[in-house]
Amino acid sequence: MVSEHAETESGPAADSTAQVLVASNRGPVSYTLDEDGTLDAKRGGGGLVSGLSAVDDKLWVCAALGDGDREAVRRGVGEPGVRMLDIDAEVHADAYNGIANSVLWFVHHLLYQTPVEPVFDAEFRRQWASYETYNRAFAEALAEEAGPGAAVLVQDYHLALVPGMLRELRPDLRIGHFSHTPWAPVDYFRLLPDDIAEQLLRGILGADRAAFLTRRWADAFIGCCTEILGGTGRTRIGVHGLGADADFLRRRAHEADVDERMAALREQVGEGRRTIVRVDRTELSKNIVRGLHAYRALLETRPEWRERVVHIAFAYPSRQDLAVYRDYTAAVQTLATEINGEFGTESWTPVVLHVKDDFARSLAAYRLADVALVNPIRDGMNLVAKEVPVVSDHGCALVLSREAGAHEELGEDAIVVNPYDVTGTAEALHEALTMSGDERSGRTKRLAEAATALPPQRWFLDQLEALRQG
Ligand SMILES: O=P(O)(O)OC[C@H]1O[C@@H](O)[C@H](O)[C@@H](O)[C@@H]1O
Numbered sequence: 001m002v003s004e005h006a007e008t009e010s011g012p013a014a015d016s017t018a019q020v021l022v023a024s025n026r027g028p029v030s031y032t033l034d035e036d037g038t039l040d041a042k043r044g045g046g047g048l049v050s051g052l053s054a055v056d057d058k059l060w061v062c063a064a065l066g067d068g069d070r071e072a073v074r075r076g077v078g079e080p081g082v083r084m085l086d087i088d089a090e091v092h093a094d095a096y097n098g099i100a101n102s103v104l105w106f107v108h109h110l111l112y113q114t115p116v117e118p119v120f121d122a123e124f125r126r127q128w129a130s131y132e133t134y135n136r137a138f139a140e141a142l143a144e145e146a147g148p149g150a151a152v153l154v155q156d157y158h159l160a161l162v163p164g165m166l167r168e169l170r171p172d173l174r175i176g177h178f179s180h181t182p183w184a185p186v187d188y189f190r191l192l193p194d195d196i197a198e199q200l201l202r203g204i205l206g207a208d209r210a211a212f213l214t215r216r217w218a219d220a221f222i223g224c225c226t227e228i229l230g231g232t233g234r235t236r237i238g239v240h241g242l243g244a245d246a247d248f249l250r251r252r253a254h255e256a257d258v259d260e261r262m263a264a265l266r267e268q269v270g271e272g273r274r275t276i277v278r279v280d281r282t283e284l285s286k287n288i289v290r291g292l293h294a295y296r297a298l299l300e301t302r303p304e305w306r307e308r309v310v311h312i313a314f315a316y317p318s319r320q321d322l323a324v325y326r327d328y329t330a331a332v333q334t335l336a337t338e339i340n341g342e343f344g345t346e347s348w349t350p351v352v353l354h355v356k357d358d359f360a361r362s363l364a365a366y367r368l369a370d371v372a373l374v375n376p377i378r379d380g381m382n383l384v385a386k387e388v389p390v391v392s393d394h395g396c397a398l399v400l401s402r403e404a405g406a407h408e409e410l411g412e413d414a415i416v417v418n419p420y421d422v423t424g425t426a427e428a429l430h431e432a433l434t435m436s437g438d439e440r441s442g443r444t445k446r447l448a449e450a451a452t453a454l455p456p457q458r459w460f461l462d463q464l465e466a467l468r469q470g
Pocket residue numbers: 026156179180181318319380
């Protein structure tokens with residue numbers, strides 16, 4: 001992520017139209033408002049940014065997410081090729097926090113404690129109306145900006161209604177929808193009220209093509225459509241498994257700031273110790289708490305690892321507007337402190353937990369890792385599992401949840417775990433720590449090959465080509 005001052009005046013000229021449009025809640029740039037009134041622009045990375053860079057005639061439509069973004073829209077400050085929608089802040093909060101992150105994310109990641117939740121009441125219906133308004137704002141902006149017959153690629157669960165709405169406004173467009181999350185199995189999807197479940201499916205089926213990260217999630221979507229609507233209609237279903245960006249990662253991982261952080265981490269770990277590394281957003285689906293329990297079980301049942309291993313856990317703040325995420329963050333911190341209190345010695349801190357986002361430090365940890373722990377309850381893909389083998393300095397054993405999308409591509413060379421099985425995960429950590437150097441290197445090489453099979457640009461261009469072919 002690069003941070004620099006924004007100098008350019010806003011986006012597309014009023015009468016221009018684009019041939020390739022991307023729509024997502026979070027855009028490729030965000031603004032913060034400094035105390036002196038300056039706007040600071042921060043540019044994001046990732047598959048879409050990299051993919052779209054291969055296209056000339058393009059526009060990215062996204063939402064203004066905070067005060068800085070809203071101020072940028074008001075001042076007409078922006079990036080060429082990006083249109084930020086200044087949707088009413090309360091409508092956005094209902095749609096993003098209320099529906100997208102608290103309902104749809106929970107459904108697709110199986111996160112509800114079903115004896116007491118979800119509760120679909122009048123408050124939910126009110127938030128749902130905001131979700132519709134927010135989706136309509138995107139559909140209208142896209143209809144306005146798209147050239148005749150343009151390709152529009154709509155992203156994720158935030159914008160599930162957009163394809164259907166846009167189809168009505170602009171039947172000439174080629175519309176794709178891409179889900180970056182898992183898709184819920186039909187019995188779980190049916191927790192949603194029937195009319196809402198139908199509306200979501202019909203919304204996505206407004207696209208010419210609905211695509212997913214793995215076959216498993218695509219099949220789950222087809223299953224929901226078949227059972228609830230009787231079929232997928234004319235919408236084609238695609239699978240595109242986003243891979244790691246090897247060129248970028250290998251270059252970035254050897255810059256000076258990463259080397260500096262490696263030296264600092266080495267110091268924290270101590271001479272001659274092994275490392276188990278995890279890097280996540282502090283996200284309920286990432287299963288960080290059970291990961292810590294598994295590490296504790298390892299130290300209990302295999303005391304020979306005491307003093308000889310350090311668990312480096314990076315858990316970066318995410319969705320802190322939601323109480324359940326704040327509570328989860330606190331639980332992670334409490335448990336790490338407990339483990340350190342229970343096992344730590346004067347010269348050994350068993351868990352090194354960092355909660356401040358730092359990409360260079362993540363890369364440093366990837367390079368250092370002897371073992372990477374990726375144990376989500378459920379995950380669309382999980383790019384950490386793909387990035388670690390690409391930048392690893394000396395080979396790294398991967399402990400991988402069978403519920404991560406990445407398992408479909410990496411399962412053969414990873415040590416695969418059931419994410420709920422703490423005892424099994426502790427044993428997998430032991431197996432990973434005791435793997436021979438040769439075995440580890442061989443596996444890491446094969447994992448890196450599988451992880452980079454579909455780099456971001458190819459991933460994006462494949463989708464575009466498939467959509468245009470009709
Ligand atoms: O809520 P945020 O921070 O914008 O994150 C949303 C994104 O989070 C990612 O982890 C998911 O893979 C995406 O599917 C999703 O769009």
